[in-house]
Amino acid sequence: MIPLHHHRRHAARTVALVVASALGIALDAGTPVQAAPFIDAAADFLASYTGPRDADLDARLAEVIVDPKAGTVSLLGTLAGPIDRASGKFYVFGIDRGRGDVGRDLVFQGPLGGEPKIGAGVRWDAAVGLTASGQAVFFDALNPGVVPLPDVKVNVQGNEISATVPLALFPSQGFRLQDYTFNFWPRSTLSLANTVLSDFAPDNSDAPVSIVGRQVRFSLVRSARVETCLPAASGDVTLRSVDGVEVMDVALQGLPPDSDFALFLLQQPTAPFGVGTYQGDVRTNAAGRGTQRFIGRFAATSFSVAPGAAPAPVLHHEAFPDAQLGPATGPVHQLHLGLWFSSPTDAVKAGCPGDVTPFNGTHNAGIQALSTRNFPAPQGPLLGVGP
Numbered sequence: 001m002i003p004l005h006h007h008r009r010h011a012a013r014t015v016a017l018v019v020a021s022a023l024g025i026a027l028d029a030g031t032p033v034q035a036a037p038f039i040d041a042a043a044d045f046l047a048s049y050t051g052p053r054d055a056d057l058d059a060r061l062a063e064v065i066v067d068p069k070a071g072t073v074s075l076l077g078t079l080a081g082p083i084d085r086a087s088g089k090f091y092v093f094g095i096d097r098g099r100g101d102v103g104r105d106l107v108f109q110g111p112l113g114g115e116p117k118i119g120a121g122v123r124w125d126a127a128v129g130l131t132a133s134g135q136a137v138f139f140d141a142l143n144p145g146v147v148p149l150p151d152v153k154v155n156v157q158g159n160e161i162s163a164t165v166p167l168a169l170f171p172s173q174g175f176r177l178q179d180y181t182f183n184f185w186p187r188s189t190l191s192l193a194n195t196v197l198s199d200f201a202p203d204n205s206d207a208p209v210s211i212v213g214r215q216v217r218f219s220l221v222r223s224a225r226v227e228t229c230l231p232a233a234s235g236d237v238t239l240r241s242v243d244g245v246e247v248m249d250v251a252l253q254g255l256p257p258d259s260d261f262a263l264f265l266l267q268q269p270t271a272p273f274g275v276g277t278y279q280g281d282v283r284t285n286a287a288g289r290g291t292q293r294f295i296g297r298f299a300a301t302s303f304s305v306a307p308g309a310a311p312a313p314v315l316h317h318e319a320f321p322d323a324q325l326g327p328a329t330g331p332v333h334q335l336h337l338g339l340w341f342s343s344p345t346d347a348v349k350a351g352c353p354g355d356v357t358p359f360n361g362t363h364n365a366g367i368q369a370l371s372t373r374n375f376p377a378p379q380g381p382l383l384g385v386g387p
Contacts (some may be wrong), residue, residue, distance in 0.1 A: 013165050040184075040201035041306065042080055050195045052187030056089060056132075056159065058203035064093060066145025066167060066177060067212040073170060075128060076162045077184050079199075083156050089132040089159050090187040094124030096206055098174025100181070103127065113194040121204035122183045123376040127247055128160050130154050131190070138169055154387035181206035190212035215240045218381040220252075220370040221341060224270070227354040230254065235339065235370050239298055239385055246298040248387060252282060252290040252339070252370070256350040259284050260342035261369060263294070264303060269336040269371040275304050278361060279332060281342065299385040305331045320358035335380030336373075341366030 040059045041135030051057070061078035067211045075093045083089070094103060100123025106112055108119030109274070128149070136152040139145070154163045184201045203209075232254030239248045250263065263280045267274025284290040312326040340359035341347040347366035348354040359365040375381050 002200040009189050016234050022048055024323065040199070040203070044203065046118060046200070047187075048118050048194055049198045053198075053199060054084070054089075054188075055079065055084045057186045057198040059184055059186055061201045062093070062157075062182070062201045062207070064095070064182040064209040066180065066209050068167065068177060069212070070333050071167045072164050073128075073167050073209075074129070076160065076165045077130075077186075079159045079161075079186065081133050082158050083161055085134070085156055087132050088189050088231075090129055090190045091132070091186065092127050092129045092185050094122065094183045094185070094206075095170055096116065096123045096175070096210075096211045096216075097170055097172050098179075099125040099142065100206070106141050106144070108194065109193055112192045112306060113197075116194060118194050118197065119200060119204075121206075122185075122200055122248060123181070123206055124183060126170055128163070128165055128169075130163055132156065132161070136163055136165070138165070142173065178208075179209055180209045182209055183207070187337050210242065212240070216381070216385050218372065219374065220250075220337060220372060221374045222370050223338075223368040223373065225367055226352050226369050229350055230256075231370060233369060237337065237381075240380075241299070241386065242295075245295055246294075246297045248294045250282060250290075250292050250294070252284060252287065255284050255288045255290065255369065256346060257286045258271040259346040259350075261290070261367055262340045262342050264290070264338045264340070264359055265298070265334040266336040266338045266371070266380075267332055267334050267384075268377045269338055269373040269375070270377070273338070274380065275329075275332045275334060276338070276359070277304060278359075280359075282339070296380055300333070300335065300383050302382055303331045303333045309376055316363050318364045319356050322363075332364045335382040336375065337381075338368055338370065338379075339370040352386070 032348050036119040039061050043058055045053055056079045058080035060080050064075045065074040077091050103124040104119060104122055109117050125141045129137045134154045136149040136151055136154050138147040140288055152163050152165050183206050186198050188196045188198060216239040218237050222233050234254055236251045239246050263279045264276045266276045267278055279294055282290040306326055306329045309328045313321050314322040314324055316322050342360045343363055344354045344356050344366040353367055355367050356363045372381050
């Protein structure tokens with residue numbers, strides 16, 4: 001069969017939600033989202049940078065989400081390694097509201113940054129700086145001066161730093177809200193010197209902000225066969241539509257520590273499951289928690305179709321070998337999610353049954369741990385999601 005949805009996975013979480021009630025899930029239909037998270041190349045330290053090349057100074061993912069209804073701007077930066085919270089490292093989100101050359105010419109190209117000049121394509125006229133130790137400050141290039149933001153909570157978890165600030169800090173300077181752009185840059189110390197700036201994300205330009213659009217939140221619940229062996233297991237899923245795809249963040253808790261799980265999009269949440277499509281993996285930490293981001297088509301329009309039977313690639317020959325012929329079928333929508341132990345061994349260690357199932361990349365997975373069986377079989381939670 002041909003899955004007509006694709007995905008990319010990123011270790012980061014969405015930081016802005018709008019909640020309302022529909023179909024048993026949390027949902028809000030606002031204005032369309034404009035952009036997906038920006039992904040930056042690894043180990044691309046600036047040639048002008050003279051500080052330590054620590055992993056927590058290498059920007060890997062950045063996102064700025066504007067929620068006009070809530071009046072907030074949510075900022076998320078992901079680094080290549082865990083952030084040293086005891087350090088003096090500084091993480092800046094520069095926003096261009098329409099007069100971005102002012103900030104660029106003041107700092108990167110002007111006297112405050114010193115030599116050498118950098119950031120020719122990076123434009124901003126206001127910025128929020130987040131410290132590794134959990135403080136937030138605001139800087140307006142049109143009215144220079146650092147303003148502390150004591151009421152802003154800065155979240156530092158592993159390699160991620162995030163905060164939500166008032167949209168009122170960013171009145172337009174000529175751009176419409178949907179035209180705002182941003183850049184994310186770490187600094188090794190709390191200094192404006194160009195030589196302490198380690199990376200631009202994106203490198204020589206800005207990325208568009210995201211405007212909150214249709215948002216969904218729902219839960220994953222324990223599968224019937226793990227209710228005894230995984231008494232505290234659960235999952236939370238948040239979804240938002242982004243320019244023709246969905247960004248889906250999955251957060252798991254109460255699962256066995258240091259274990260891998262495989263996530264599938266399903267026609268039906270319980271056996272016999274129907275058509276399913278492998279989306280990717282989530283690994284839990286020492287506390288039995290795991291998070292993962294998936295980008296693809298996770299909506300009422302998620303489906304697979306096979307207009308005719310055709311020879312299929314055979315890559316695996318384990319307990320569940322690949323089919324040699326793909327069967328013909330009309331469009332089959334997949335509106336549910338299911339999560340399986342990637343290893344039967346991990347399931348047994350947790351006191352669960354050790355059945356072998358085909359639900360991982362090599363078709364030798366364990367049993368299902370969580371699913372959306374809390375929704376009716378023909379009306380999975382993705383039914384309420386649309387581009």
